[in-house]
Amino acid sequence: MQNFVFHNPTKIVFGRSTIPSIGMEAAVFGNRALLVYGQNSIKKNGVFEQVTASLAKAGIMFVEHSGVCSNPLLSHVRAGIAKVREHDLQVIVAVGGGSVIDAAKAIAAGSLADGDVWDFFSGKQVIKAALPITTVLTLAATGSEMNASMVVTNDETQEKFGFKSPFLFPKVSILDPETTFTVPPNYTAYGAADAIAHVLEAYMSTKDEDVPVQMDFMEGLIRNAMQSCERCLVNPSDFGGRAALMWTATLALNGLTVAGLGQTAFPMHMIEHSLSALYNVPHGAGLSVVMSGWLRWRLKQDANRIARLGRHVFGLTGDSADADLAEQTVNALRNWFSTVGCPVTLAELNIPTGDINKIAENALALAQLWQLDEYTQERIEEVLAYCQ
Ligand code: NZQ
Numbered sequence: 001m002q003n004f005v006f007h008n009p010t011k012i013v014f015g016r017s018t019i020p021s022i023g024m025e026a027a028v029f030g031n032r033a034l035l036v037y038g039q040n041s042i043k044k045n046g047v048f049e050q051v052t053a054s055l056a057k058a059g060i061m062f063v064e065h066s067g068v069c070s071n072p073l074l075s076h077v078r079a080g081i082a083k084v085r086e087h088d089l090q091v092i093v094a095v096g097g098g099s100v101i102d103a104a105k106a107i108a109a110g111s112l113a114d115g116d117v118w119d120f121f122s123g124k125q126v127i128k129a130a131l132p133i134t135t136v137l138t139l140a141a142t143g144s145e146m147n148a149s150m151v152v153t154n155d156e157t158q159e160k161f162g163f164k165s166p167f168l169f170p171k172v173s174i175l176d177p178e179t180t181f182t183v184p185p186n187y188t189a190y191g192a193a194d195a196i197a198h199v200l201e202a203y204m205s206t207k208d209e210d211v212p213v214q215m216d217f218m219e220g221l222i223r224n225a226m227q228s229c230e231r232c233l234v235n236p237s238d239f240g241g242r243a244a245l246m247w248t249a250t251l252a253l254n255g256l257t258v259a260g261l262g263q264t265a266f267p268m269h270m271i272e273h274s275l276s277a278l279y280n281v282p283h284g285a286g287l288s289v290v291m292s293g294w295l296r297w298r299l300k301q302d303a304n305r306i307a308r309l310g311r312h313v314f315g316l317t318g319d320s321a322d323a324d325l326a327e328q329t330v331n332a333l334r335n336w337f338s339t340v341g342c343p344v345t346l347a348e349l350n351i352p353t354g355d356i357n358k359i360a361e362n363a364l365a366l367a368q369l370w371q372l373d374e375y376t377q378e379r380i381e382e383v384l385a386y387c388q
């Protein structure tokens, strides 16, 4: 177990009928808000009415910034920053999934920056301040509701980069599982795949072999992501299933899993971001493909760790050698993805394998930014070859 500091300042308000508290929570930070949301889902499922009624009741004037798309775009973030400046807004209210919350974070930081907001992502400047961010989460997936990260795609350069800063922790996030009853089966499964990927990145990359609490915790999260996803697919209005999936996804990337693990890395995300940037595939769908390939690629080097995953998550038993168990584990995970409707090959995403070179070239920029030095162009191509 390595030394660690765990500090997560986000207040979580979890449960049924919690959305009407958003006005009161946001009013602590100001009475002029930017209301950020996506395409149309919150208007269809009644969340928009609940949020706007609550803001009005709390005396908050708001300017709408709708139309955040999945894999949010820099140009749309810049438009949000212009609205904040024009109306001298004080607080951001983000209502949606990870894309909406990430866009809100970029707007919050960009509004107070001297230079352009993309400078944060390209590493040219660090965040020194951000407007307070409050959120109403409508999709269980990214953990953005309780972490300090944001991911945005530069629509001019087709680069999908992330950035992290303590200023980006939402002040408060409202998690009402009932809002996710309307999430369609595909995004329900992609969300579970994303949560699994967040845990697996840490699980696979820690060098510390003596972190029993963390390993059990991570295995429990993966099991719960899978079980709750299955429940939600059988019955989209299963409150217990939706609640378990939502809380699992939040815990999967709020800093708890990595406490004590020492250095961890995000190579699968590094590669997936290029799939999203170049082909606009849903993040979780890109990840189920990359995870399936990456784990096969690591079968030899990480046989023990993967076999442990098989025993503790998939209930694999027997006297088989770790190498065999590891292979069975990867097959079990791939089968599970297929069962819940997540793709496991590039072809299922309609990505031609002839593009592997181009994808690796795009991913290399992020590998360098994240200092994943072992991931050369050649190595990324090697991983992608396993994703076929
Ligand atoms: O735009 P609307 O109409 O809201 O529709 C969305 C969107 O089409 C829909 N949706 C959301 N809530 C719904 C709903 N549909 C019905 N009922 C509801 N209650 O779902 C679709 C996907 O939404 P999106 O926000 O794009 O999904 P997700 O939460 O998976 O976010 C993905 C983005 O987050 C980034 C990803 O890269 C991607 O850009 N990530 C952010 C991270 C972070 N900040 O920590 C970490 C992750 O690894 C990830 O990179």
Ligand code: ZN
Pocket (backbone or CB within 6 Å): 142, 194, 197, 198, 269, 283
């Ligand atoms: Zn992710």
